[in-house]
Structures are given as structure tokens and as C-alpha cells.
Amino acid sequence: MAKTSPAEFINQVRAEARKIVWPTGRETLQTTIMVLIMTTILALFFLGVDTVFNAIVSWLTSLAR
Template sequence: MAKLDPALFIRDVRQEVARVTWPSRKETLITTGLVLALSALAAVFFLLTDKLIQFAVSLLFGFGA
């Protein structure tokens, strides 16, 4: 079993982090905005779908909110 060397581990991690291509602030803000907008759109879609199903059930069976 190999002995763990914390200094070697830290050095390897720093080398890997240096290779990462980090997004710019602008790219981060744009993608965050898109995620929030699409989440809101999905929420509205599921709200409307739920209301439509609720209406159909109340028509078919005569109960529901």
C-alpha cells in the first residue's frame, strides 16, 4: 500500500486547478440568468398543466378544488 503524502497531494491538486478553464464573470452571469429564467418557465408550465388536469378531473368526477 502506497504511503499518502499530503504535500504531493496538494501539489497535484494545484496543478489540476491551474489547468481548469474557468468561465468569465460575464459568462457566469449569463448562464445563471438562463438557469433562473428556464426554472421560472418550467414552474409556470407545470402550474398551468396542474391546473388543467385539476379542471379536467373536476369536470369528469365532479370533485376537486
């Protein structure tokens, strides 16, 4: 593997940084809203699953008494 000088490395980093395409404000807002919606849906789903498992475990432990 060829070694690069620090100056060449900096130039390569700058060249790669110029290729970055930043999202617009609207795209960022849309993505944020979608993440919040999906997080809420998943939280409700796992709340339901946890409630069902809690009921099953409570029922099983009541049988052991």
C-alpha cells in the same frame, strides 16, 4: 494501487487546481439569465399541466357524487 504521500497528494491537487478555467463575469451573467428564463418557462408549463390535471380530477370526482 500505489499509495501516494500526503505531500505528493497536495502537489497533485495544486496541479489540478491550476487547470481550472473560471468563467468571466459576462459568462456568469448570461448563464444566470438563461437559468432564470428556463426556470420561469418550466414553472409556467407545470402550472398549466397542474391546472389541467386539477380540472380533470375535479370533473371525475363530481361524477362520483
